[in-house]
Amino acid sequence: MFRVVLAALAIIALVNGETCESPEFKVNSHSTRDARLTAESAAQLEITVKCKNGKQPGTLYADINGQVVPCAQTPAAPGKYFIGVAANTHKELASGRTKIKLYDDDSYSALRKARTEDATKAVKPFGQVELNHPGVSYGPWLPSEFFAVCTFGLVWWAAYRERSKILG
Template identity: 35%
Template sequence: MAGTGIVVVSVLLAVCAFSCARADSCGKPEVTTTSYTTQDATVLTNIAYIAEISLKCSNAIKGLPLYAEVNGKILTAARTSDDNRYQVSWTEEVKKARTGNFNVNLFDEEGYTTLRKAIRNGEDVSSVKPLVSVTLNHPGAYNGPWVNSEFMAAALAVVVWYSAYTFRNKLLF
């Protein structure tokens, strides 16, 4: 009889642990976002993209683990000091970086699991519905002038020398 009580308690603890470990989902998410991208790439090798996201759920869930998908790459959304603020960031090489809008698809744990399963099975990942999608705009980065100043100085020196030499020859002959 005592063994039965231990089994019942064990089952109740397992059910309680399972229900506590169950992932909550955000109902009617409201998102505000700010973004930053590298604007000057004259001495850099990578362009940084940063999206800061504030998520508000109608069911007041805080501290929800989020994952992001950007251009086929899966990233973890880092939670900042507040429970409902997140940051997604990545870098690309300057030569491969493109301008324009980037869609940042955010997933909760359930959506992330579905996304990973679709990738693993070779299915179309666009069929997985994100919790919310935000847009990050990258207007482009300044890569420096088309012609280096050293080249311009050398070309100007050659032009001045040629002009002086030609003018000298006209005076002497």
């Protein structure tokens, strides 16, 4: 009986110790585009992780410009993680592609143990994704409503002038 319990515990330990092999990442990103509507920039990444062996990482951590934050995940869809990025000004969230390093529990623990900058750089991340932020648009100097009112005014003036000629 003791051998059966010991074998069951060994199998459970092996199954729980299994890690994700050759992860593939699919990224959808959304970011602030119109600078006239808000003073701050924000972006959200939806990351889908697919592992070759089917074992999903428990928790992911994202390194965004040197700041490590945990990724949110949804229980309804295993393998989906979300990252939110916020900046106080539009210039703080750089336009273009920003590399974001992802860490699982093991690599994050190694990152936390690293004391020097060289040791931190030596820690291998779980994976890496990119945030594609095209930048914000400040729009035209004059809004389209202004042009619509001006066009309406010109059409009305031309019609009124022609009416005056006919009746006049």
